[in-house]
Amino acid sequence: MDGQTIDGAWCHVWRRRPWDDRHFIDDLIVFADGAVKCEEWTDLPGLEKLLESGDIAVTEPGAPTAPAPPSKWRARYGEPLTPQGFLLEVADKVEELSGRPTAGQRCWEAIRRFQRDPSEPNRAVLREAYLAVPPHLRVFVLGDMDHQDRPLRILLTEVGEAVDGDGPVATPDMHQQALDYFNQVDQAVARAQEQRAERYADDPAEAGQAAFTSLETVCPQGWPEALGPFVLRNEYPVPVEFAGETYPSVIHGYWALSAADPLDHDRIRDAPSVRDAREMGGRVERRADWPDVRLAVMEGLLEVKFTQHPALAEILLATGDSVISYTGLSDSSFWRDAGDGRGRNWVGRLLELTRARLVARGTFPEAVLSHGPGRGRRCPE
Incomplete structure (x- = not known):
C-alpha cells in the first residue's frame, strides 16, 4: 500500500449468509495496523460486534460441543475456543505483526x-x-x-x-x-x-543477501554486448575448454560428454546452436555411467567457464552470498529450480560452489594452485 508492505495473517472462520442464515467457511485476514478483512473491511471493535452478533463464528455452528473434561487438573488439552478467546488471539496477532x-x-x-x-x-x-x-x-x-x-x-x-x-x-x-x-x-x-554458539561459531554475523534468480534468456537478435546476469546461463555462447576439447557452450559440452558414441560426441560438440546441441544430446545413446558422473561433469564445465573468462566470473561474484535459483523451462527439474518443490536446482547449487571456489582462489591462492580447474582434469571414463 503506497509502497509500504503491511504484514498480515489469516485463518478460516464461518461467516453467515444474510439471505438464509446459513454459515460457510471464509477467510479472515488481520493486518499489522489493526485492519481486519472478512468479505468487508473492519477493525478489532468491528470484529467484536460481528462475533457477538453471530455473523462470524469461530467454530462450526450446530456442531456438537466437546464434553467437559472430568478433571481440569488431569486434562491434557486447553480451554475450548470461544469468540472472546478468538478476539484476544486476533488482537495478539496484531501485536506480533507489529513487532510488539x-x-x-x-x-x-x-x-x-x-x-x-x-x-x-x-x-x-x-x-x-x-x-x-x-x-x-x-x-x-x-x-x-x-x-x-x-x-x-x-x-x-x-x-x-x-x-x-x-x-x-x-x-x-x-x-x-x-x-x-x-x-x-x-x-x-x-x-x-x-x-x-560452539557448533555454529563460523556462521555469518549478518544476514545474507536476498536470493538471486537466474532467468532463462532468449535473444533472437543476438546476445547483448554488455555483460549481465544472463552470462550465468548454461546456454550463454562462450567457449569452454574441458578435458582436452573446446565446446561452444556449457550445454554443448554437457550433452557431448554424455554420448556413448565418440561420433555422437563430435556431432553435438559441433552443433550450430545450443538448441541443436540439446536436441541431439537428448536423442543419442547415453554413457552407461552417466547418472554417476553427470554432476561432476557439470561442475567441471561451470568451473572452467568462469575461470577461463574473468569477465564472466565478475558477474558471478557480484551475486555475493545469495542463494542462486536457476529457473527456466528448457532444463529438467533436476537442474533447475522448478518452484513447486520438485526442482533440485543443481545448476544453481553448482554455481554457488563455483563462486565459493573463485573467492577462495583469490583469498588463498597458494592453497588452490594445485587444485585449480583445467589442471589435469579429465572427463570420468
Missing part, C-alpha cells in the same frame, strides 16, 4: 520478574499476564508439551487451595518445585545456547 510483545512474551517477562523476586505483588503481576493469554492457548505458553502450563497454574494457586479446583492442594514445597522448574529451564536454555 505478545501476551505469551509478556507472560514470560512476568515469570522472569517473579523468579528474581517471588513476592506477592509480582505474583499478582504474573497472574494478570497469564490470564491475558487467550484461554485456548494457555497450555502452549511455556512451549512444554509434557508439563504444559501446570508450573504456572501451581505458582498462581494460593497455598492451601486446590490447583484448578480439583487438583492437589498447593504447598510451599510445590511452589518451590515450580520455581525450580523455571530455573532448570533457564539452565537448559543457557547450555543449549552455549552449544549452539
Whole structure:
C-alpha cells in the first residue's frame, strides 16, 4: 500500500449468509495496523460486534460441543475456543505483526520478574499476564508439551487451595518445585545456547543477501554486448575448454560428454546452436555411467567457464552470498529450480560452489594452485 508492505495473517472462520442464515467457511485476514478483512473491511471493535452478533463464528455452528473434561487438573488439552478467546488471539496477532510483545512474551517477562523476586505483588503481576493469554492457548505458553502450563497454574494457586479446583492442594514445597522448574529451564536454555554458539561459531554475523534468480534468456537478435546476469546461463555462447576439447557452450559440452558414441560426441560438440546441441544430446545413446558422473561433469564445465573468462566470473561474484535459483523451462527439474518443490536446482547449487571456489582462489591462492580447474582434469571414463 503506497509502497509500504503491511504484514498480515489469516485463518478460516464461518461467516453467515444474510439471505438464509446459513454459515460457510471464509477467510479472515488481520493486518499489522489493526485492519481486519472478512468479505468487508473492519477493525478489532468491528470484529467484536460481528462475533457477538453471530455473523462470524469461530467454530462450526450446530456442531456438537466437546464434553467437559472430568478433571481440569488431569486434562491434557486447553480451554475450548470461544469468540472472546478468538478476539484476544486476533488482537495478539496484531501485536506480533507489529513487532510488539505478545501476551505469551509478556507472560514470560512476568515469570522472569517473579523468579528474581517471588513476592506477592509480582505474583499478582504474573497472574494478570497469564490470564491475558487467550484461554485456548494457555497450555502452549511455556512451549512444554509434557508439563504444559501446570508450573504456572501451581505458582498462581494460593497455598492451601486446590490447583484448578480439583487438583492437589498447593504447598510451599510445590511452589518451590515450580520455581525450580523455571530455573532448570533457564539452565537448559543457557547450555543449549552455549552449544549452539560452539557448533555454529563460523556462521555469518549478518544476514545474507536476498536470493538471486537466474532467468532463462532468449535473444533472437543476438546476445547483448554488455555483460549481465544472463552470462550465468548454461546456454550463454562462450567457449569452454574441458578435458582436452573446446565446446561452444556449457550445454554443448554437457550433452557431448554424455554420448556413448565418440561420433555422437563430435556431432553435438559441433552443433550450430545450443538448441541443436540439446536436441541431439537428448536423442543419442547415453554413457552407461552417466547418472554417476553427470554432476561432476557439470561442475567441471561451470568451473572452467568462469575461470577461463574473468569477465564472466565478475558477474558471478557480484551475486555475493545469495542463494542462486536457476529457473527456466528448457532444463529438467533436476537442474533447475522448478518452484513447486520438485526442482533440485543443481545448476544453481553448482554455481554457488563455483563462486565459493573463485573467492577462495583469490583469498588463498597458494592453497588452490594445485587444485585449480583445467589442471589435469579429465572427463570420468
